[in-house]
Amino acid sequence: MSRKPNVWVTRLIPEGGLELIREACEVEVWTEELPPPREVLLEKVRGRDGLLCLLTDRIDAAVMDAAGPSLKVISNLAVGYDNVDVAAATARGIPVGNTPGVLTETTADMAFALLMAAARRIVEGVDYVRAGRWRTWGPMLLLGYDVHGATLGIVGMGRIGQAVARRAAGFEMRILYFDPYCDPGKIPPGIEATCCTLEELLAEADFVSLHVPLTPETYRLINAERLAQMKPTAVLVNTSRGPVVDTEALYQALASGQIAYAALDVTDPEPLPADHKLLTLPNCLVVPHIASASWATRTRMAQMAAENLMAGLRGERLPHCVNPEVYGSQPGQSEPER
Numbered sequence: 001m002s003r004k005p006n007v008w009v010t011r012l013i014p015e016g017g018l019e020l021i022r023e024a025c026e027v028e029v030w031t032e033e034l035p036p037p038r039e040v041l042l043e044k045v046r047g048r049d050g051l052l053c054l055l056t057d058r059i060d061a062a063v064m065d066a067a068g069p070s071l072k073v074i075s076n077l078a079v080g081y082d083n084v085d086v087a088a089a090t091a092r093g094i095p096v097g098n099t100p101g102v103l104t105e106t107t108a109d110m111a112f113a114l115l116m117a118a119a120r121r122i123v124e125g126v127d128y129v130r131a132g133r134w135r136t137w138g139p140m141l142l143l144g145y146d147v148h149g150a151t152l153g154i155v156g157m158g159r160i161g162q163a164v165a166r167r168a169a170g171f172e173m174r175i176l177y178f179d180p181y182c183d184p185g186k187i188p189p190g191i192e193a194t195c196c197t198l199e200e201l202l203a204e205a206d207f208v209s210l211h212v213p214l215t216p217e218t219y220r221l222i223n224a225e226r227l228a229q230m231k232p233t234a235v236l237v238n239t240s241r242g243p244v245v246d247t248e249a250l251y252q253a254l255a256s257g258q259i260a261y262a263a264l265d266v267t268d269p270e271p272l273p274a275d276h277k278l279l280t281l282p283n284c285l286v287v288p289h290i291a292s293a294s295w296a297t298r299t300r301m302a303q304m305a306a307e308n309l310m311a312g313l314r315g316e317r318l319p320h321c322v323n324p325e326v327y328g329s330q331p332g333q334s335e336p337e338r
Helices: 015-024 038-044 061-067 086-091 104-119 122-130 159-170 198-204 224-228 247-256 295-313
Strands: 006-009 026-029 050-053 073-076 151-155 174-178 207-210 235-238 261-264 284-286
Touching (some): 015 026, 050 295, 061 086, 104 122, 104 235, 104 261, 104 284, 151 198, 174 198
Parallel strands (some): 006 050, 050 073, 207 235
């Protein structure tokens, strides 16, 4: 009888994915709350046939070499894969999988929830009540900004950006977007959206929502210069990747009143330390990278990651592969979801 493949899963994931792996593999799961330390990661991958990892795990050439020639597949439980050195994997003939499409609507829900919470100062209101400060109704108490009829600027009109645009249309928002591929075909049917330069978008938008992958071109895309181009009443929402925004520049812009508010699902650094100065600002709302955190979405992500892993172990093409060139197809990675 042939042996079962031996795999390591770098974090506890929903059972809907784990049960698929357990049925066919010898599997070890890292069950601690925090990601495995670097030295543990290097030790645990040794001799494994497969690796299922998260965006919190840096999977570089050193990890692949520590695993050795037995490593057949890397399955990343995330849409983005900037934590994996894809070029190094390709050079070693290792396919890399991700979980696209499944979290589009859930992430768009969160982006719009953050937008509305910032606009109407929801978290400040909750804190106000819990602190016992609510003594009466007041005409100037916690005034915020209307969402309906406002101008929304979407930076990156990929699948998530399009889903946010559909939600914005329900609020009769004027929609501007900036995208390297200014393709009218990306606009959802029945929705009006205008492609413009990033400078035009920042100058006109009441709300700016970021939906770009993390690349060398988007690293600190929103910096001091770009923040200075925004309205003093503008709200910035980030559900993409933390390093897309220059954290120090954002702090200065919020503290000085250069922009009105920021609502962040992702930060740089991540996690954000409890004593970080951004968290001292009443006009900065931060949640712990939970845009895809619904039971249905996370379970489906786990299943997709397991399916990628199992396909790679069987020597089959991954259902969702970001480096298809390992199969001898045309070079190029799939477009990251954003």
